[in-house]
Structures are given as C-alpha cells and as structure tokens.
Amino acid sequence: MSQDSESSVCNIFKDNSSKIINKLEMQIPSHFQIYSDMYKEYLHLLDDIFGTCIISEKEFFEKMNTDKNSMKNIKSFSDSLTDFWIKQIDNYDNYLKWYSQMRISGMKSYDQFVHIMMDSYSKSLSNFSTNFED
CATH class of the missing domain: 1.20.5 (Single alpha-helices involved in coiled-coils or other helix-helix interfaces)
Structure with missing residues (x-):
C-alpha cells in the first residue's frame, strides 16, 4: 500500500474490501461446482430409488394379476x-x-x-x- 492510500480512510477500506471481494469471486466456480455435484447426486439418488422399486414391484404385480x-x-x-x-x-x-x-x-x-x-x-x-x- 502506498503512502497516499494510507492517508485516506476510503482507500484503506477500498483496498481491504477489494481483497475480500476478489477472494469471494475466485471461489465462485468451485462453489457452483460443489452445489452442482451435490444436486446431481441428489437427482440420481431419486432416480435410483424408482429403479430399485421396479424390481420389487414387478414380482408383486405379476402375482396380483393386475x-x-x-x-x-x-x-x-x-x-x-x-x-x-x-x-x-x-x-x-x-x-x-x-x-x-x-x-x-x-x-x-x-x-x-x-x-x-x-x-x-x-x-x-x-x-x-x-x-x-x-
């Protein structure tokens, strides 16, 4: 930080807020990827539940003669x-x-x-x- 920026409260706050904002911006892609991966896993879990249901119900409905x-x-x-x-x-x-x-x-x-x-x-x-x- 230069001597000029130290003499201004606004410059000090601006420099520090910029550091924080840049850090947050750098994490955006990984955060999106994390939530995307979790959401996809959740959706696949739901799909899998109905897939396993098919095996169980096939025998049940065949016996019932629906x-x-x-x-x-x-x-x-x-x-x-x-x-x-x-x-x-x-x-x-x-x-x-x-x-x-x-x-x-x-x-x-x-x-x-x-x-x-x-x-x-x-x-x-x-x-x-x-x-x-x-």
Whole structure:
C-alpha cells in the first residue's frame, strides 16, 4: 500500500474490501461446482430409488394379476404429473432469470445513486475545506 492510500480512510477500506471481494469471486466456480455435484447426486439418488422399486414391484404385480387398463390409467396420470412438473421447472427457471435481472438492475441503480451521493459528498468536503482555509 502506498503512502497516499494510507492517508485516506476510503482507500484503506477500498483496498481491504477489494481483497475480500476478489477472494469471494475466485471461489465462485468451485462453489457452483460443489452445489452442482451435490444436486446431481441428489437427482440420481431419486432416480435410483424408482429403479430399485421396479424390481420389487414387478414380482408383486405379476402375482396380483393386475388389469392392463389400470396400468394405462396409472401411466396416463403419471404422464400428466410429469408434464405439470416439467412446466413448473420451466416456470421456476424463467422466474429465476427475471429475478436475477431485477436484482442486478437494482444493484446497478443503487451503484449510480452511491456515485451521485459520493460526488455530492466530495463537493461538500471540498467546499468545507475551502471555507476552512479562509
């Protein structure tokens, strides 16, 4: 850190906050990968549960001599639920995209506001120091 940056509280805070932000930004890819791996494992676990269910139920339903129409109705019902959930997943994905765009827009607006306020603050300090020198 240079001598000039040590003389300013804002520079000291800026330098240190930049270090923290850079560290967090460097971890973003690994955090996404960690959560992605966990989520994929969770999804595969659910898929596997239904895969093992097939083996157990096949023998059970064969012994019960179930009606073919019952299975068609169950399939139709299951297909309807699947279509519903796929649409819900798409809707949620669209919502997340909209939500993130809204949040980013809000952050950009706030950043502009802070810049305007800091400019005003700088002018006030400049006016104060000018009046102080007189």
